[in-house]
Amino acid sequence: MLPIPDPLHGLGSFYSAAALAKKLPQQQALVRTGRWTGTGIHGRDLIGKTLGIIGLGKTGTELARLVMPFHMHLLPTLQCRSSARRIPGMCNW
Numbered sequence: 001m002l003p004i005p006d007p008l009h010g011l012g013s014f015y016s017a018a019a020l021a022k023k024l025p026q027q028q029a030l031v032r033t034g035r036w037t038g039t040g041i042h043g044r045d046l047i048g049k050t051l052g053i054i055g056l057g058k059t060g061t062e063l064a065r066l067v068m069p070f071h072m073h074l075l076p077t078l079q080c081r082s083s084a085r086r087i088p089g090m091c092n093w
Helices: 007-021 024-032 058-070
Strands: 050-053 073-076
Touching (some): 007 024
């Protein structure tokens, strides 16, 4: 049975990557200064992008699982752990 990782670590990493891709810090700055127009800064989609993951322990494996629906290309820095190999498609790079 695959050990269940703490989902908050991987989820937090995913939220951070998505926020940066969508340029949320820049959009928030516009809102705070009253210069938000609703157009202009939109950021990029995550679909098909490349994501580097440092280590495939519990957090890295959970992050890799979370981005699978976005068909992202994964570039891990360490070998895929045996627990990650149990998830279909996880170690196909």
